Amino acid sequence: MEELDDDVTILMAEDDDGHALLVKERFQNTGVCNPFIRFKNGTDIWAFLSGAASPCIETGKGYLLLLDIRMPGLDGVEVLRRVKSDPRLKSIPVIMLTTTDDPAEISVCYDLGCNNYLTKPVEFEKFAEVIRRLGLFLVIVKVSKLKA
């Protein structure tokens, strides 16, 4: 399994604890040991990303975003939108993790610029595939360090 860039911190927004745990387990099973920060809703992750909360996003570090769509407060789509609109944040790769497979919803997310879209429940193989692909993606593109 490819390692993600050591610097990359994985940020996940997921309101359901069970889902969060599952995802985390999956990451670990694929050999990804990067730092993992879990947020319970969109508002919190946005606060982190926008720098309103502390601790918050740090310059010089790479991040990966995992967003659930259906969340109280700011939903995943909104966070995605904001991230991709922010010049500082828009280079952060985003994976949408969600239960919905509504094609309309999916296309909206891709339109907004998400890098990948995974439907839950996440099959192990699929998940691994995505991670692998992501690793490739990261190798090719190289997650740019967050600029100040």
Place this chain on the structure above:
Amino acid sequence: MDIRNFTFKKTVYGLTVTRPAGVLLIILAAALGIWLFIVATYRREAIADISRDLIAMNAHKAGQVSAWRTGRIHLLGRVPANPMMHEALTQESLHPGSQKTKLAEWLEAFLKYEAMPSAAFLSVKGHVLAASAGYSRPTSAGFNASFKTVVNTGAPLVSDLYTAEDGTPGISTLLPISIHNRLFCVLAVNINPEIELYPLLRTSPLLPRTAETFLVRKEGGSVLILNDLAYSKGSALKLKFPLTEAQLPSVKAVEGYSGFFTGVDYRGKRVFSAINHINGANWAIITKIDRDIILAPIRTREYLALTLIMLTLIIFYGGFHIVLRAREEAGRQAIIRAGTALRESEQIFREFMEHSPIYIFFKDENIRALRLSRNYEAMLGKPLEELLGKSMDELFPSQLAKSMVADDLRILKEGKDVVVEEEFNGRNYRTIKFPIHLEGRPSYLAGYTIDITEQKRAQEALRQSNILMKNTQSLAKIGGWEWDLTDRTMHWTEEAYHIHDFLPGDIEPNAEEHIARSQQCYRPEDRPVVMAAFRRCTETGEPYDLEFPFTTAKGRRLWIRTTAKAEWEGGRISKVVGTISDITGRKLAEIETRRIKDRLVEAQRLARIGNWELDLATNRLEWSDEIYRIFEIDQRNFGASYEAFLSAIHPDDRENVNKAYTGSLKYKTSYDITHRLLMKDGRVKHVHEQCETFFAPDGKPLRSIGTVQDVTAQRIIEDELRGTEGRLRSLMNSMPDIVCFKDGEGRWLEANTFDLELFQLENVDYKGKKDSELAQYSAFYHDAFMACEASDEIAWSKGHISRGEEVIPRPDGNAYVFDIIKVPIFTPDGKRKALTVVGRDITERKRAETEKDRINRDLIVSKQEMENFLYITTHDLRSPLVNIQGFSQNLDRYIKELIGTISRTPLPDETRQTLEKLTGERVPEALAYVLDSSRKMDALITALLKVSRIGRVEMHPKAVEMNQVLKKITDSLRYQLQETSGSINCGGLPQCKADPLAVTQLFTNLLDNAIKYRHKDRALEVNVTGVIKGGMALYTVADNGAGIPAADLGRIWNVFSQADSTPTKSGEGIGLPMVKRIAEKNGGSIWAESKEGEGSVFYIKLPAAQGGGD
């Protein structure tokens, strides 16, 4: 003033006459000039000669004097050489006074020898050493000075003149004698200037008598005359003149001047003088001559010359003058004569100009009036004095005047005579202008103007009347002719020729020719008639007036009227005058009129309409034929009259008709009534009568005209129509719908009761009014009327049936909806003719519709809500499922781990068995159920989501090319078809209008199902066909599959219902419900027919695509 004016003058007569005084003065001036010049030159010469002579003379004299002086000294020079004297002197020197006598003797002898008056030896100091007898030593200063000089210089000299004791002038020669080289004494020899010197000064006879030579010397501030002057005796050494008298030659001389000098001498006379200086002495010698005396002869000669010149000139002038005068005189005489003659002719001319009836003018080279006849005053309206000396342009500034002046100048320059005709102040003038040349140059422009107004007017009048006659004849197409019997001449007017189409030049001037040529134009059968009439007239004077057809020389076919009458003179016929006129027009009109009249009668007969005319003045009534026929009255037996007319009328209508007619007379209107006639046999006829009466300006009726038409037949038809109309109307009024007829302008023609009641117009006279006008009658419906008119307009502009709903409010507060149909009717040429309006009360229906719409909307809303609800629910349901599945999987892994651990851990067998059973069997089994169930749930939820999604997705209907869609679907199912050896056949499918994706999904599902539920025993065959039916596209998907049991047919559309034998089938059971949902969402429908074991047919109805796609 210049010379010319000085010497010549122009006389009154313009002659140039010399001015004597002027000429004389000029001549004198010239003569004087010449003379002065001569004089000056001559005098100058003379003076030059004289001066030369004088200077020569004076120089000569000066030389003489000098020579004398030198001679004197020379003379005495011998003395010292005399040894005796020398001895004596030596002795004297040694022994002064010893020799005195000796010396004296010697002196005496010397003197005698030399003939000198006296002499003496003087000591150095001046003492007399020895002297001759009679010697007296001069004592004058001059002598002393000279003496001192001699002593000092040791040179002999002649002393200056001095005054001796006796007062006479004297002069001495002084000779210094040296003894032993030492000056011892001076020999002084007195000279008597009188004898010695002065004579030298005597002027030569060469010079004139008045010449004088004298010596002078400076003495202090004056000049001393040294000898006796001619005119001043005793002047020698006595006469002095102050040096201030610069005019004196003597003064000039002592100032050092030498040469010629013109001055004034001591007498005050002007003198010429020559001045020289004597060498060795301070004397100046002057020779002077009286100027006057010198010049006198010159002067004389001058005067002589002058006189001579003057004389000559005077003679010359005199002669010239005389000649001129003579000529002048002759000229003057001539002039006087001419003047007299001129005055006389001038007088005549003036008189003439004064009284001339014609306008005469003389203008100068600048076209200014010099002479004008008196009558110009009247013509131009200004007094003659004002007019003279000015040009026309100056008097009456205008463009015309300017051009006139320019023309005149041109005439003058060209030198030609010109005749012009002009108009001025309303009168016509003929002007003849000609230049007058004097001495070959045009000097005057003369001319005369005659007032030709009257003449012109007469000419014009004549011309006009000629034209008028010609035009009259031409317009009236009448030509005149005159046959003069006395001189047998024939005269035709222009029009006469024209009618014949002859040119006046074509016919010989004689009468026979004219007559013969004219005859040719008549028809052969008419010629004798004409000739006979003509002859009768010439013989008996019987006039004639005949009309004939006529063919002109050019072949025009005319009708002509020829008339003639005779003119008598002295009992005999002198002339026959006649006319020939082209009456073609009239004739043709006559023929036409007759034809029209015939036609009219025919027409009246056919139309059964007759006309009558009543002359109210004479009470004469005229009926056309048709009226007689209508009234069935015999024309022959019965005269037309108003009473007869009335009697034919039906008794019941008589009153009305009479009233109508008299009313029209009274109110001056025309009338138009239809009434009945009662025939003798009891038949009733209906006639339609129109009448119009004409009145005089004072209101009196003049005549009436009218028509009567038999309208019995129409009447019957009308009655029938009326009956029909009545029935129709009652039908109309019984209908509970709006029925309204309007005309092309929107005016109401007819409306049924319902309409009137609806719009509150029951008591209103609505006919002929427009909606906008009717709006006034009902405040409530005012807007409705206006809206009505507007929608009428729309119907008109559409040009065909227009149907729409109109809301009409009712006073009870409700609004009623009417389904209004408006049909515009046009005339054949497209103009608006009429509009029918029909309307049905559809309020109830509307209400029902509204209710239905509301219910539908509610349904949609709740459906929408439900779908959303479904969406959210299914989504939220999914979430826990994920956990269940995920953690179940985890559990699965953990159990495996546990198994592994257990196997590796030493355990008591029992424990191991129990644990193995649990971990190997029980737990996995349980987990399997859990996982399985959770998967099932997931599938269900997914299916539900799909269904709900369909409801949420918006359809974008487009024209769908169904053939392509099916092809695509077939391609995508290729693999499965191959697997199952199935086939899908598509016929030509019509397009539908639906959401392409949805439709694709729909058919995909159906075909998928077909494959899924194929018959196990045979290969699947699916046929897809489609037709257009009633605006919808109907597709059929027919398969030979397993079919659906009849009992299940109803349920197949329900969510989650599936056919029973399902082990091989995977599916969520939502395919068909989704298909139904899609069909309905796209405005279509779907239903199925099936026979178990044979196959199924699915019918899908979708809206058809319109035309070539949207």
